[in-house]
Amino acid sequence: MKIIPYIQSMVNGLLVGSLYSVIAMGLTIIFGVMRVINMAHGELIMLGMYVAFWAFTLFGLGQMAALLISLPLFLVLGAAIYGGVVSRVERRAGEMGTLLVTAGLAYLVANAAQLVWKADFRSLPSALTTRSVFLKGISLNYSLLWAFLAAVILTAVTYLFLIYTDAGRAIRATAQDREAAALMGVQIHRVNMLAFALGTALAGMAGVLLTPVFYVYPYVGRVFLVKAFVVVVLGGMGSIVGAWLGGLLFGVVESVASMFIPSGYRDAVGLVVFLLVLLFKPSGLFGRSRV
Amino acid sequence: MKTRLLLLATCLTTLLVCPLLSVFAGPPAPASGEPILIGTIQPMTGPYAAFGVKFYQAYNMAADEINAAGGIKGRPIQIVFEDSQDKLDLAQTAARKLVENPKIVALMGGRLSGAGMAIAQIAEREHIAYLVDHPSADIITKSGFQWTLRLNPASSFNSVPLQKFMKEYAKDIKTVALLYENSVYGKGVTEPLKAWLPQNGYQVVVSELYPPLALDYRDLLNKVKAQNPDLLFLASNIPDSALIIRQSHELGLTPKMICGAGAGFSINEFIEQAGDAANTVFSTGPWSGNPKDPKVQELAEKFYKRFGHYPKEHEAEGYSAVYVMADALRRAKSFSRADIHDALLATDLQTVFGPVKFETFEGYTNQNNGLKNGQVVLSQWQNRRLYNVWPSDVSEAKPMYPGTYK
Numbered sequence: 001m002k003i004i005p006y007i008q009s010m011v012n013g014l015l016v017g018s019l020y021s022v023i024a025m026g027l028t029i030i031f032g033v034m035r036v037i038n039m040a041h042g043e044l045i046m047l048g049m050y051v052a053f054w055a056f057t058l059f060g061l062g063q064m065a066a067l068l069i070s071l072p073l074f075l076v077l078g079a080a081i082y083g084g085v086v087s088r089v090e091r092r093a094g095e096m097g098t099l100l101v102t103a104g105l106a107y108l109v110a111n112a113a114q115l116v117w118k119a120d121f122r123s124l125p126s127a128l129t130t131r132s133v134f135l136k137g138i139s140l141n142y143s144l145l146w147a148f149l150a151a152v153i154l155t156a157v158t159y160l161f162l163i164y165t166d167a168g169r170a171i172r173a174t175a176q177d178r179e180a181a182a183l184m185g186v187q188i189h190r191v192n193m194l195a196f197a198l199g200t201a202l203a204g205m206a207g208v209l210l211t212p213v214f215y216v217y218p219y220v221g222r223v224f225l226v227k228a229f230v231v232v233v234l235g236g237m238g239s240i241v242g243a244w245l246g247g248l249l250f251g252v253v254e255s256v257a258s259m260f261i262p263s264g265y266r267d268a269v270g271l272v273v274f275l276l277v278l279l280f281k282p283s284g285l286f287g288r289s290r291v
Numbered sequence: 292m293k294t295r296l297l298l299l300a301t302c303l304t305t306l307l308v309c310p311l312l313s314v315f316a317g318p319p320a321p322a323s324g325e326p327i328l329i330g331t332i333q334p335m336t337g338p339y340a341a342f343g344v345k346f347y348q349a350y351n352m353a354a355d356e357i358n359a360a361g362g363i364k365g366r367p368i369q370i371v372f373e374d375s376q377d378k379l380d381l382a383q384t385a386a387r388k389l390v391e392n393p394k395i396v397a398l399m400g401g402r403l404s405g406a407g408m409a410i411a412q413i414a415e416r417e418h419i420a421y422l423v424d425h426p427s428a429d430i431i432t433k434s435g436f437q438w439t440l441r442l443n444p445a446s447s448f449n450s451v452p453l454q455k456f457m458k459e460y461a462k463d464i465k466t467v468a469l470l471y472e473n474s475v476y477g478k479g480v481t482e483p484l485k486a487w488l489p490q491n492g493y494q495v496v497v498s499e500l501y502p503p504l505a506l507d508y509r510d511l512l513n514k515v516k517a518q519n520p521d522l523l524f525l526a527s528n529i530p531d532s533a534l535i536i537r538q539s540h541e542l543g544l545t546p547k548m549i550c551g552a553g554a555g556f557s558i559n560e561f562i563e564q565a566g567d568a569a570n571t572v573f574s575t576g577p578w579s580g581n582p583k584d585p586k587v588q589e590l591a592e593k594f595y596k597r598f599g600h601y602p603k604e605h606e607a608e609g610y611s612a613v614y615v616m617a618d619a620l621r622r623a624k625s626f627s628r629a630d631i632h633d634a635l636l637a638t639d640l641q642t643v644f645g646p647v648k649f650e651t652f653e654g655y656t657n658q659n660n661g662l663k664n665g666q667v668v669l670s671q672w673q674n675r676r677l678y679n680v681w682p683s684d685v686s687e688a689k690p691m692y693p694g695t696y697k
Contacts, residue, residue, distance in 0.1 A: 005517035008542075012509045119340040121530040123564050132541045139542045214506050215530050217338060223506060258510040263501045264473050266510070 004137045009255045015144040017251020018151035019210055023224055024231035024243040025158060026202030032175040032238030033195035035095050036086060039103040041203050041228060042221025043110050048074065048207020049216040050113070053122055056211075063208060067150065070204045078200025081105070082193045106221070113218035122216045143212035150209055155244050158202065162240065171195050175238060230270045234277050236284025245286060324362075326369035327626060329616055330389030331400035332410055337376035338504055341529055341560050342402050342605060346425075347372065348598050349609030350400075357613065363620045370613070371395065375406050382406035386413045396620075397422065397631050399612050403528075404428035404446070404475035411439040420632035424612035425605060427553075427577075428479030432658040440635055440649045442615060442642075443608050444577050444661025446479035450524075451662060452669035453550055453575040454487060456681045457522070461548060461692055464521040468497035468546075470511060470535070471526035477503075480526045480552040480576075496520050503531060512539045521547045529555040533564035540568035540696065547693035550669075552576055557603050562675050569672050570696045573680075577661065578668040579607040580643045582679060582687050587643050603677065611642035 023045060030038045051070050055061040061069070085105065089097040132139045162168035173181040174191045182188050206224075214220065231250050235242025253273065258266045277284060331350065333343040350370045358367040371392075373385035382401070389395050390413060398414055399422040401407035407426025414421035415436045423431060423441035427449060432441045457464050467488055471477035477500065488495050496518040501511055512535065515523060523546045527535060532555030539549070553576025555561060562569045579602055580587035590610065594602045602610070615638055620626070623634035636657065639648045645666050649657040661667055669681035671690055678688035 002517070005513050008513050008516075009510055012513065016507060016509075114336065119336045119338065121338060121341075121564070123533070125566060132543065134543060141541045215534065217530075219338075220506075223504075255510050259514055263499050263505075263511045263514075266505065267502065 006256065006259060008138050009259050010252055011138055011140065012144075013252035013255030014248055015141075015148045015251070016213075016255070017248040018148045019206055019213075019247075020224075020227055020231050020251055021244045021247025022151045022154055022202055022206040022209070023228045024235065024247050025155065025240055026199040026206065027228050028232045028235070028238055028240065028243040029158075029171070029195055029202070030199035031232065032240075033171055034086075034090070034098075034192050036090070036098040036102070036196075038196075038199065039099060039225070040081075040106040040109060041102075041199075042223070042225030043106045043113075044074070044077075044200050044203035044221070045207040045210065045224050046110065046113060046216070046218065046221035047077075048204035049211045049214075049220060050117065050207075051204065052208040052211035053124065053216045056124055063146065063150075063212070066208045066211075067205055070208050071201055074201040074204030075197045077204070078197035079193050081200065082196035086196065087189065087192065106225075110218050110221065117218065119218060123214075124212050141213070147209040147213065151206075154202070154205060158198070159240060167191075167194060171198075226267075227270060230274045233274055233284055236286045239284065239286050242284055242286030246284070249285075324366040326367045327363055327396060327620060328369055328371050328392070328394045329613075330371050330373065330386075330392070330395040330398045332373050332375045332382050332385045332389070332398070332402075332406060333400050334377040334402055334406075335372060335374040337378070338530055339377040339402065339528060341558070342377075343372075343374070345558070345603075345605040346400060346402065346609040348594075349602065349606040350613050352594065352597065353610045353613035353617075357617045363617060368613075368617060368620070375402070377403040377406055379405050379409050382409045383413065386410045390414075390417045390419055395419070396626055396628060397616060397635070399424055399616065400609075401426045404431065404479055407431050408475055411436050414438045418632075419628045420635050422612055422616060422635065424608040426476070428475045429483075429655075430475065430479065432655045435656055437656070438632060440638075440657040440659075442612060442644065442647050442649075442659045443604075444667050445655060445658055446476070447483040448662040448667045449480045449552055449576045450484040450487070451575075452667050452681055453524075453573070454484070454491075456669050456690070457493075458491075460681070460690065461522075463693070464493070464547060466494045466496045466518070466520045467522045467524060468515045468518060468520035469495060469524045470497070470499050470501060470508075470515065471524075471552075472503040472528065472531065473500040474503060476528075476554065477526045481524070484524065501531075503528060505531070506534065508535050508538050509542065512542050512544055515539075516542055516544045519546075523549045524552070525549070525556070526552040527555045529558060529560050530564070532556050533561055533569070536561075536565040536568050536572060545695045545697060547695075548573060549695050550575055553604060557670065557677060558605065559600050559603070562672060562677075567675075568696050570675065571672065571691050571694060572696075573669055573671045573690075574677065575669045576667060577604040577608065578645075578666055578670075578679065578685070579603045580645065581685055583685065584643070590643050607644045611644035611647065614642050615640055615647055 027041050030036055052066040055066040086098055089101040131142045170186045170191050231246040235246025254269050257269045333346050335343040354368050354370055375382035375385050397420040401410050402425055404426040411431055415438050421439045427446040429445050429447050469481055471481040497515050550573040556574035591601050618640050619634035623630045645664050647659050650660055668679045670677050671680045679686050680690040
């Protein structure tokens with residue numbers, strides 16, 4: 001009987017963790033290929049959340065439709081951010097430059113969102129989001145369950161794309177060795193743009209999936225950016241499988257740990273994990289050390 | 292390189308969390324002489340902006356009425372807003388900025404208790420009267436501040452209607468879980484209750500502080516569900532209050548009674564965001580005036596006509612605060628900060644919020660005795676509206692107990 005709450009907490013951790021995975025995958029692809037730490041990743045998630053929110057509020061579109069809309073939308077947005085901002089800065093100011101410019105972009109997007117949509121907290125109607133199915137006393141929220149399934153599919157598709165398509169191979173080759181890939185005829189600029197677009201699309205779609213379970217507000221991205229950093233480091237920077245497993249692991253650790261510690265320290269769990277990994281296994285649990 | 296980048300990334304993340312300051316100024320008052328400026332610090336942007344908007348509406352409604360009726364000795368009053376986002380550092384900056392303007396004659400507002408405390412300290416140092424209309428933590432009027440006066444009930448009073456309800460009506464409650472946000476407000480309302488419970492034979496099975504705006508409360512509620520308490524008591528602000536109710540419904544957490552402590556449980560945004568799951572949720576805290584008082588009913592109607600929603604505790608407090616200020620300004624010997632402070636201290640006024648008189652008692656300084664005046668009530672969401680249910684002489688509906696929405 002007393003075991004139920006712990007199983008419940010593991011289940012919650014897994015479900016929420018799958019969403020961390022999708023977020024972290026986007027971040028890690030961009031980092032792996034370009035060595036760009038995209039500080040605006042959280043804001044892209046926020047934009048994805050607003051897409052899902054407005055798609056439902058204005059047009060009554062469900063999540064499936066919102067996902068389909070957001071995919072091309074965020075691919076284009078990602079390519080535009082790369083072409084318009086990141087690549088220019090990268091040429092002139094290198095890695096530090098891209099870090100700073102994406103941080104600036106994060107400010108700009110969040111404040112623009114606040115200007116346009118106000119600082120209000122918005123959420124989808126609760127009738128859609130609080131339904132649960134109970135399995136032997138374990139509550140499974142429909143929205144979370146559906147988000148989990150969608151996250152699994154998204155991850156699988158991304159993985160297959162990277163492994164089996166030419167574009168995917170080019171991305172992986174660039175991530176492994178940029179110069180060698182260039183010498184083999186890979187067009188680095190295009191690959192970078194594709195990787196950035198892909199990472200952006202993953203952030204946007206993660207946002208769509210997060211909408212029914214969380215709140216939408218202009219600064220919501222930051223909550224997830226910090227977690228995504230922890231997951232990426234945990235899984236090994238640049239590692240797709242690492243990001244996926246790291247997300248699930250982080251979700252479960254965070255959830256189960258808060259059964260034992262006062263909830264005020266919940267966020268500390270992630271940061272302690274962050275420090276421990278950096279101290280003892282800086283390449284991450286699943287990453288190869290590149291240094 | 293990678294480590295340096297990471298370090299920089301971490302620093303930048305921290306920087307991103309630091310907010311930007313923005314300024315709001317009230318609309319110009321109808322011209323009839325130079326306006327008398329009253330400064331207020333409210334969350335006009337950020338997660339708690341919904342509260343700031345309520346005070347913005349209430350203050351301006353009262354100020355417009357007072358100005359239309361001739362103002363103060365022929366001069367209009369104007370409320371000058373500074374945005375605090377309900378953050379302590381911003382509240383301090385905002386209060387200093389207002390104090391440095393020699394035309395600002397007094398301060399009011401504050402909203403969250405932490406911000407209220409920060410403003411009270413500045414008011415004490417700078418010798419400017421600070422009229423508190425919502426921050427409720429005991430410490431604000433229990434620190435011996437001479438320049439701070441509070442019209443709303445202190446946080447120790449807030450759970451008293453709930454305590455009476457448990458003694459007189461919900462007698463089968465034995466075990467209690469307390470979830471409260473880690474803030475001056477959360478502790479201020481919950482700790483007096485937490486001390487009272489064991490002394491009166493109740494068992495506290497869970498007592499947890501949580502960081503506000505954490506978004507995911509499933510773990511916390513799961514912990515509560517494992518203990519299966521009779522009463523779940525919550526002290527939360529708006530996004531959290533609705534999210535906690537939604538997630539507890541989702542987890543199938545159904546105690547005999549769920550009771551919030553005002554704040555995020557007593558505003559319309561709560562029912563809008565939590566939906567039907569909010570029905571049957573109780574709230575213990577300041578009232579929004581006696582519903583049987585015709586003046587309160589009149590305010591409700593004109594407020595609805597102008598802003599499209601009915602006033603609750605925040606609006607009633609803010610609206611009354613401006614009238615308290617106007618009354619003091621009329622009686623003040625001059626418009627100097629010291630004279631206005633003296634006039635405020637001598638306040639004895641009937642407002643929509645009930646009688647207002649600043650007294651010094653039981654460790655409180657310049658505190659309107661809301662407990663004695665019956666300005667704290669237990670209310671409940673029924674059919675998407677919040678009704679007073681206890682004590683029965685000011686109740687609008689019968690309490691629905693036991694049971695939570697399933």
